[in-house]
Amino acid sequence: xxxxxxxxxxxxxxxxxxxxxxxxxxxxxxxxxxxxxxxxxxxxxxxxxxxxxxxxxxxxxxxxxxxxxxxxxxxxxxxxxxxxxxxxxxxxxxxxxxxxxxxxxxxxxxxxxxxxxxxxxxxxxxxxxxxxxxxxxxxxxxxxxxxxxxxxxxxxxxxxxxxxxxxxxxxxxxxxxxxxxxxxxxxxxxxxxxxxxxxxxxxxxxxxxxxxxxxxxxxxxxxxxxxxxxxxxxxxxxxxxxxxxxxxxxxxxxxxxxxxxxxxxxxxxxxxxxxxxxxxxxxxxxxxxxxxxxxxxxxxxxxxxxxxxxxxxxxxxxxxxxxxxxxxxxxxxxxxxxxxxxxxxxxxxxxxxxxxxxxxxxxxxxxxxxxxxxxxxxxxx
Numbered sequence: 001x002x003x004x005x006x007x008x009x010x011x012x013x014x015x016x017x018x019x020x021x022x023x024x025x026x027x028x029x030x031x032x033x034x035x036x037x038x039x040x041x042x043x044x045x046x047x048x049x050x051x052x053x054x055x056x057x058x059x060x061x062x063x064x065x066x067x068x069x070x071x072x073x074x075x076x077x078x079x080x081x082x083x084x085x086x087x088x089x090x091x092x093x094x095x096x097x098x099x100x101x102x103x104x105x106x107x108x109x110x111x112x113x114x115x116x117x118x119x120x121x122x123x124x125x126x127x128x129x130x131x132x133x134x135x136x137x138x139x140x141x142x143x144x145x146x147x148x149x150x151x152x153x154x155x156x157x158x159x160x161x162x163x164x165x166x167x168x169x170x171x172x173x174x175x176x177x178x179x180x181x182x183x184x185x186x187x188x189x190x191x192x193x194x195x196x197x198x199x200x201x202x203x204x205x206x207x208x209x210x211x212x213x214x215x216x217x218x219x220x221x222x223x224x225x226x227x228x229x230x231x232x233x234x235x236x237x238x239x240x241x242x243x244x245x246x247x248x249x250x251x252x253x254x255x256x257x258x259x260x261x262x263x264x265x266x267x268x269x270x271x272x273x274x275x276x277x278x279x280x281x282x283x284x285x286x287x288x289x290x291x292x293x294x295x296x297x298x299x300x301x302x303x304x305x306x307x308x309x310x311x312x313x314x315x316x317x318x319x320x321x322x323x324x325x326x327x328x329x330x331x332x333x334x335x336x337x338x339x340x341x342x343x344x345x346x347x348x349x350x351x352x353x354x355x356x357x358x359x360x361x362x363x364x365x366x367x368x369x370x371x372x373x374x375x376x377x378x379x380x381x
Contacts, residue, residue: 005035005191006045007102009095013049013056014087024087027056033191034088034099036106043113045106047086057086063111067103075100 011034013027034049034057049057059079067077075096076087090096 005037006106007099008033008035008191009099010034010091011095011099012089013051014089016085016087018084027051031091032056035191036102038109043117045110045113058082059086061103061106061110063107063114065107067100069096069100072096077103 010031012031013034014024015027017023017025028051032049032051034047037046037048038044039046045061047057047059047061048055059077060081065077065079067075069075070087072093073090073096074087075090076085078085088096088099090099
């Protein structure tokens with residue numbers, strides 16, 4: 001068997017259930033390395049896969065084997081020597097196709113190797129073919145005692161030889177199985193060792209480059225860290241400024257609404273104040289006019305008492321009360337009550353003497369007309 005595998009791939013290994021011959025039994029929990037090997041000692045090709053310290057697959061490829069694709073990622077082949085069927089589940093259809101193509105190539109190489117081996121055996125041992133076709137003469141069996149003894153000894157020797165051959169075959173088969181297992185484990189370890197050595201060389205070759213990249217990455221990381229800190233501080237400042245701006249905008253809007261409401265309230269108060277001032281002015285003016293009228297009425301009552309002594313004291317008292325200062329409430333009623341006492345005496349006629357008549361004529365304010373009470377007052381003033 002060669003030291004290096006001809007072809008290797010990774011796949012999940014399965015074996016057919018020997019009881020049902022239908023169900024698949026996983027040979028391992030994870031994908032394993034499946035490789036083609038050439039055994040130069042025996043001039044055969046094998047498919048070997050090792051899981052841990054155990055040979056999961058040890059299948060010798062013969063020309064009559066066939067690899068069948070049962071799905072896009074699964075293939076199988078039957079091994080009559082191991083009395084089982086192996087199945088491989090690949091990660092992709094491409095891996096399955098590569099394994100199937102390599103199976104065909106190895107099977108053809110196994111056929112050619114067998115033919116060459118047979119030709120070589122025939123050339124090196126020509127007497128073997130001759131003796132194989134010769135018919136041995138049958139022993140002469142005698143009915144005498146010595147002949148029967150010879151026949152018995154010959155049969156006993158044949159039985160012993162057959163037993164020895166079976167024992168040797170069994171030992172040989174057990175040794176072959178152990179040898180195959182050890183060879184599979186050896187090649188698996190050797191394959192892993194080669195991979196580790198290659199990885200170690202690659203790591204040693206790239207260690208300086210990795211150090212340089214690490215230094216560059218550290219420098220870039222520090223720069224990015226400083227940049228992130230700056231952006232975070234700037235972002236915090238911007239966010240606080242933005243929040244302050246929003247608060248100020250909201251406060252400004254509230255103040256504008258408050259100012260607008262206060263302006264409306266001021267306008268309303270101004271209008272109410274103007275109306276109140278006008279009403280107050282009119283009231284003061286009316287009171288002043290009323291007081292002037294009362295004073296005129298007092299003066300007029302004095303003149304009337306001097307001219308007409310017939311007035312009783314009751315009207316005088318009423319008139320005197322009317323001449324007093326009057327409040328704003330009920331002034332019109334007091335005015336009517338006061339003036340009614342003075343303007344209901346007997347009308348002045350032409351029967352008075354000459355002096356009185358002349359005084360009445362000279363002073364037309366004494367001519368009272370209830371229809372126009374303000375005429376005499378205006379003339380008197």
